[in-house]
Amino acid sequence: ERVMQWADQLRVWTDSSAIYAFPEPDALPYERVPWARETICDRLAALTALVTWKETDGTEPPVVVASARAVMHKTLPLREFRLGLREYRQGQAIDLQRALEVWGAHGYRPEVVVEEPGTFSRRGGLIDVFPPNRQDPVRLELFGEEIDSLRLFDPISQRSRERVERFVMAPAGEALPRLAPAAAQQVAQVDLRLCHPPAKMEY
DSSP states (O other), X not given: OHHHXXXXXXXXXXXXXXXXXXXXXXXXXXXXXXXXXXXXXXXXXXXXXXXXXXXXXXXXXXEEEEOHHHHHSOOOOHHHHHHHOEEEETTXXXXXXXXXXXXXXXXXXXXXXXXXXXXXXXXXXXXXXXXXXXXSOEEEEEETTEEEEEEEEOTTTOOEEEEOSEEEEOOSSSSOGGGHHHHHHHHHTSOOTTSXXXXXXXX
């Protein structure tokens, strides 16, 4: 709560849009509780700002407000996070099938209608995607293999709004589905013979 308060106050007193709250995980260590969508989005927005601000001309460096427990929690390695970042611009040529595969590998879920962060949908040459590092989802309109237009849209009414020239997509979470096989191999090497049955089932 204090992190959110400090971030809000800094935005008011500095008139800056480059201030990010980096919340701590909702679950305690080793507790199997899903994180709130707001926590995931705020963390990914802060991480994206830290990684990309030097690459954008004229962008002020971000200020990140975090608790000690928030920065102690492990996140994606920098290399993996960079690999998960995608930038799209108007007029850019893309391989749509390949792009959708990459989105899925980085945690995005296909849906009929895009209403929440981390989802995408395809209707012919229209692709809606809601990056968790953005406040609004984006509608890509393709002309052949080229991005003809990029528009923000309202996830409730689904109506398109203003155009944007570019946007950056972050991974949909801090645990990537494409890394699951490697993680499963490591877990398979753990010796559980000395655990009692309930503990084995938990693992």
